[in-house]
Amino acid sequence: MLVEMSVANFRSFREVQTFTLAKGKGDEMLATNTFDATAANDISLLRSAAIYGPNASGKSNLLLALQTMKQVVVDSAVSLQRGDKLPMTPFRLNSQSRQQPSEFEVTFLVGGVRYQYGFAATAERIHEEWLLAYPKGRAQRWFGRVWNPEDQRYDWELGNNLVGEKQLWQKSTRDNALFLSTAVQLNSEQLQPVFDWFKNTLRLANVGGWGPTFSASLCEGTDKERIMDFLRAADLHIDDVLVETHPFDPDALPSDMPEPMRDAIVGGMKDKKILDIKTIRMGDDGKPIAFDFEDESDGTQKLFSFAGPWIDSLTNGFVLFIDELHDNLHPRLVQFLVQLFHNPETNPNNAQLIFTTHETSILNQEVFRRDQIWFCEKDKSQATALYPLTDFSPRKGRENLEAAYLSGRYGALPFVRSLKQAG
Known part of the structure; x- marks a missing residue:
């Protein structure tokens, strides 16, 4: 189950942008659009979220950030050799950003335990990596490492709560590989659930789907x-x-x-x-x-x-990211696909759906809670800003979200200019 993700200095994202599926204020549609994620009912999450914004605003880059993070987690210790490049693309329109690492962090739940995992990397190396776990509600720092450019080595922190052949895993971790991935390759049972969340639970599809x-x-x-x-x-x-x-x-x-x-x-x-x-x-x-x-x-x-991936995700409680869900689909079919995630009978294992779209007919308070709507737009530096509808405090059950969005109240619309006459 996804709780939150952050990305910085990756493609169109320059400053840290954070997306969350934590339930906000409001008691609307609690039984359908939200669920309690832990036995103690101390974390309530959303079953879906929709992200709106003009073309080239950076919506797809949020999915690409997760794709890149998943790729590095799953492949860095296996497919890459020493000296191979990591798939990092920093924000290129700023001279300082081009030289700095891209940064990714995800907070998620597996088996009732909350994990907070992230890393920062350039194409040449992992610059920083960290994992915090909350097995008993309090943070335990299982491991961390930071590249020290002066000494040309990593400063390591391997917590007491991390068990296993820690020194072997540390020595075996290449500059362009993750400690998490390396340790799992070398039989860390404790870190396996974190690795498996990226490999198996996180599912992503581009515009073409499958x-x-x-x-x-x-x-x-x-x-x-x-x-x-x-x-x-x-x-x-x-x-x-x-x-x-x-x-x-x-x-x-x-x-x-x-x-x-x-x-x-x-x-x-x-x-x-x-x-x-x-x-x-x-x-x-x-x-x-x-x-x-x-x-x-x-x-x-x-x-x-x-049909197959949808049924598979609903059955197994996967986290599903789809780019431009509306592509080639009637608005009623888009709503049909979303409502399958909102229905506890068709979604008994609390699968989550996050999708980008231009389909505004479903942008209403009969389909979504206000905290399920997000927007992307670019600022004057052409960097992507990601923000929720709740920043605007729309009136519960009364405000016409589609009309307000299309009128420009929430931003994230294309600014279309008149075309100059030919000749």
């Missing part, structure tokens, strides 16, 4: 009826889905394709299967008619591709 493969794989097993329920609830008029697999046929490639390209494709497809997805609808004579998946509309293809 391909149909995962949803199709569910249609081949016992979860097919859940996929069909999803499609029927979305009113797609699909009566069945048939999935067949067949080996990749090299002869299907164009005959004039260059040989190196052909060899690369054939090598990449070795031992892989090709999916053939058919959607079935009933004709007026009651007989099933098969349609190629590629002949379906972009919206239908996207919604089918969403």
Whole structure:
């Protein structure tokens, strides 16, 4: 469960920007849009949040920040070799920022324990890394390290509450790898839940969402009826889905394709299967008619591709980040997808949905609490500012959020100028 995240000096984010799913003030929609995250009921979180803002305001960069953080956690101790570059992109429009590390921090809950983990890094090295845990409500600093440029070494702090082969993990941690990742690779059971949250619980998708493969794989097993329920609830008029697999046929490639390209494709497809997805609808004579998946509309293809990951996330309590959820989808379908997270029956394990969007028809107090709405815009230095609707204290249940946003009350709108006449 995600509590909060912060990012600084990464892409369009210059100063520290913080996004939170902690429940704010207000008692609206407590049973649907919020949940108690601990047995002591001392932390209440939101099931979803929507982020609005003009194009190029930095909305997508929030997702990219988490993607980068996840990539470094999961891959730095395994995929990178000594001297390899880390995927850091600092704020480039400021001469000082270009030379400074990017910084990331996430606070989350696993098994009722709150963790606060973060690191700062340039492309060359990790400059700082820290982990605090709250197993009994009070902070325990499990580890920390800071790069000392004068001595060209790290200053380490390995807390007494961290158990295991700490000295071995410290010696084995490269400059371009995380201590967290290295320790888990070397069998730290205590740090495994933190690593697994990034690897398994945190799920992210760009504008295109997912391909149909995962949803199709569910249609081949016992979860097919859940996929069909999803499609029927979305009113797609699909009566069945048939999935067949067949080996990749090299002869299907164009005959004039260059040989190196052909060899690369054939090598990449070795031992892989090709999916053939058919959607079935009933004709007026009651007989099933098969349609190629590629002949379906972009919206239908996207919604089918969403079905599997959506069901998987709701079932397992994942944290799901989606960029531009509205893309190719009707506003009612966007609301349908969001409400699946707000319904305790369809979301029994408190999965969370965070998405960017331009769809303003759902920007109302019948769908969201006021603390679930966020905005992005750029300041005069072209740096992204991230802020919540609650900064404006809209009237509970009365203010028309969509009209107020589109009128410019909350900012985060494109400033469109007149186009100069040609000639």
